[in-house]
Amino acid sequence: MIDARIVKKLSGTRAGSSFELDLHLRSDAPVAVILGPSGAGKTLTLNCLAGFARPDEGRILVQDELFFDAQTKVHVPPQVRRCGYIFQDHTLFPHMSVMGNLKFAAQSMPKPKPSRLEQQRAIHELLDAFELGGLASRMPHQLSGGQRQRVAIARALIGQPRLLLLDEPTRGLNVQLREAFYEVMRRTRERLQAPIVLVTHDVEECFGLADTLYFIENGRCLQAGKKEDVVAKPASLEVVRLLGLYVTAEAEITYLDPGRDVGRVRIASQAIETRYFPGHLLGDRGWVCIKRSDVHVLPHSHQPKANQLVMEWRTRSATVRGVKLEFDGGLSAEMSEARFRELDGSRKVRLEFQRESVHFLTEN
Amino acid sequence: MSAGFSVDWFPLWLSLRVAALATILVVCAGLAAAYVLSHYTFRGKNLLDSLITLPLVLPPTVLGYYLLVLLGRTSPLGRLYEAAFGSPLVFTWQAAVVAAIFHSGPLFVKTARAALESVDRRYEHAAKSLGASSWRTFFRVTLPLVGNQVAALAALCFARSLGDFGVTMMVAGNIPGRTQTLSIAIYDAVESGNGNLARILVVIVSLAAIAILWPANRIVQRSWPGAAAE
Numbered sequence: 372m373i374d375a376r377i378v379k380k381l382s383g384t385r386a387g388s389s390f391e392l393d394l395h396l397r398s399d400a401p402v403a404v405i406l407g408p409s410g411a412g413k414t415l416t417l418n419c420l421a422g423f424a425r426p427d428e429g430r431i432l433v434q435d436e437l438f439f440d441a442q443t444k445v446h447v448p449p450q451v452r453r454c455g456y457i458f459q460d461h462t463l464f465p466h467m468s469v470m471g472n473l474k475f476a477a478q479s480m481p482k483p484k485p486s487r488l489e490q491q492r493a494i495h496e497l498l499d500a501f502e503l504g505g506l507a508s509r510m511p512h513q514l515s516g517g518q519r520q521r522v523a524i525a526r527a528l529i530g531q532p533r534l535l536l537l538d539e540p541t542r543g544l545n546v547q548l549r550e551a552f553y554e555v556m557r558r559t560r561e562r563l564q565a566p567i568v569l570v571t572h573d574v575e576e577c578f579g580l581a582d583t584l585y586f587i588e589n590g591r592c593l594q595a596g597k598k599e600d601v602v603a604k605p606a607s608l609e610v611v612r613l614l615g616l617y618v619t620a621e622a623e624i625t626y627l628d629p630g631r632d633v634g635r636v637r638i639a640s641q642a643i644e645t646r647y648f649p650g651h652l653l654g655d656r657g658w659v660c661i662k663r664s665d666v667h668v669l670p671h672s673h674q675p676k677a678n679q680l681v682m683e684w685r686t687r688s689a690t691v692r693g694v695k696l697e698f699d700g701g702l703s704a705e706m707s708e709a710r711f712r713e714l715d716g717s718r719k720v721r722l723e724f725q726r727e728s729v730h731f732l733t734e735n
Numbered sequence: 736m737s738a739g740f741s742v743d744w745f746p747l748w749l750s751l752r753v754a755a756l757a758t759i760l761v762v763c764a765g766l767a768a769a770y771v772l773s774h775y776t777f778r779g780k781n782l783l784d785s786l787i788t789l790p791l792v793l794p795p796t797v798l799g800y801y802l803l804v805l806l807g808r809t810s811p812l813g814r815l816y817e818a819a820f821g822s823p824l825v826f827t828w829q830a831a832v833v834a835a836i837f838h839s840g841p842l843f844v845k846t847a848r849a850a851l852e853s854v855d856r857r858y859e860h861a862a863k864s865l866g867a868s869s870w871r872t873f874f875r876v877t878l879p880l881v882g883n884q885v886a887a888l889a890a891l892c893f894a895r896s897l898g899d900f901g902v903t904m905m906v907a908g909n910i911p912g913r914t915q916t917l918s919i920a921i922y923d924a925v926e927s928g929n930g931n932l933a934r935i936l937v938v939i940v941s942l943a944a945i946a947i948l949w950p951a952n953r954i955v956q957r958s959w960p961g962a963a964a965e
Contacts, residue, residue, distance in 0.1 A: 421860070421864055448863075449860070449863040449864055450864075450866050450868055450869070451866075454864055455864065456861065456864040458857050458860070458861060460857075462855070462858055462860075464861070464862075464876055464880075465880070466880060466959050475862070475865065475867070475875060476865045479866040479871060480865075510960070512960035527864070527865070529865075530865055530866050532864075
């Protein structure tokens with residue numbers, strides 16, 4: 372359980388540039404992921420949690436332990452907080468072997484210090500768990516990136532941390548190593564009784580691991596919640612853009628009927644039927660966004676259904692998943708090569724939107 | 736060279752002893768000062784930094800004069816020393832140690848500070864997040880990462896301590912057999928026209944300096960693989 376309210380101002384080194392982090396993290400989930408572009412304040416958040424940065428205001432409570440409270444001037448130093456912190460480049464001590472790094476961690480544990488035998492047992496157990504047995508005598512520079520990361524995680528777990536923090540753990544890893552890392556995380560979750568906070572700018576990663584998501588940009592939280600909820604109901608256009616999972620198009624609401632749960636929006640001078648949009652008014656202009664996987668391309672027909680648009684595609688490009696067609700108004704759709712052939716080369720197609728998955732968002 | 740010519744080796748031994756003691760003191764106090772300057776921000780930090788650098792730019796006579804005033808038999812510090820050790824500080828070989836400290840200390844602090852600042856702060860953060868105290872972090876992580884540089888720096892300080900002239904002359908004087916260090920003995924030999932002695936001592940000092948600096952330069956070039964900013 373983490374309950375952290377962090378307010379921290381940074382006066383920029385460049386004239387006029389200043390940054391304010393204002394965040395409330397509250398999570399019971401085993402893994403909370405903070406997603407945001409670089410410069411959003413992700414690493415600063417971790418540093419505040421670990422105790423390397425001191426918030427100006429707020430309160431940090433982790434597993435019923437008070438780490439920081441601005442009002443009562445409590446600031447527990449990092450060596451007492453016991454937050455396992457996996458830095459971006461793993462920061463294994465370069466002058467110690469793998470074994471040396473793990474021993475350092477075991478011997479650094481605050482009181483009650485485990486006995487030498489217990490330390491040895493913990494080290495060997497973790498060496499086995501993370502498949503590092505044969506590497507114990509290697510120096511960090513003799514390890515691959517993935518091995519270094521496993522050592523760093525094993526080193527952090529030795530002290531039985533109260534909180535595990537990971538800063539962009541898969542940056543610079545290739546696809547295979549990424550898969551391996553997810554496996555490592557699964558193992559880590561099994562043996563760790565403490566919450567994990569992971570920051571990343573990578574949407575893929577955040578879905579692989581997260582239970583709870585926090586979207587942050589420019590020091591503010593745009594949306595927080597369970598990942599399924601966030602994907603199903605993005606709260607703002609920023610979230611939509613950050614997620615990159617949606618097709619968006621400019622639109623205007625032309626009809627609303629709460630009684631029948633029906634709405635209608637005009638996109639590129641055609642109308643489609645959707646659900647009712649609570650909180651919006653007739654005539655509102657904004658953007659519709661639809662999850663990419665909920666947009667389907669069908670062969671042209673003269674009687675389109677209420678949730679279909681008839682459009683001509685402008686450009687066609689090849690993607691990993693098949694073919695991507697782009698239309699007027701910013702709409703696009705992806706489909707497999709086989710589905711594309713079914714269109715018989717016709718530029719005029721029907722775009723079908725699943726009624727439930729059409730969202731309407733206005734700029735702020 | 737006449738058959739009866741003999742060299743008085745006292746200045747050499749005295750200089751080595753003075754330099755060794757000064758180096759030990761400079762390394763201990765200098766590391767502490769460098770750590771504070773590199774790891775903390777506080778009011779008056781710039782002033783402290785300037786004060787530490789001051790001996791590098793002041794003429795040795797001026798520095799010596801200050802030390803005489805500060806440590807002389809009538810000054811509080813001088814009296815404290817006399818009460819503690821039973822003899823006055825100025826014009827003893829111990830005063831030569833003080834002179835050597837002021838001669839080499841500033842250089843040590845300046846360079847050690849730069850070395851400590853070069854250590855990626857995240858290694859220290861990693862150590863602390865594992866529960867290591869500040870002491871443990873410094874002695875097991877920070878210092879070993881710059882160990883080569885600090886060792887080379889200590890050697891440099893030793894060599895520099897061997898060679899102080901001006902401040903030593905002011906506070907320890909030139910008492911043969913008691914406070915006459917190597918560089919003062921050379922001055923003395925030249926003054927009294929003893930060219931042979933001067934030549935021998937000059938060669939000794941030069942060789943000693945080279946013998947210290949050459950290996951020091953070599954160890955400073957070695958660093959931990961992967962320890963540089965990645």
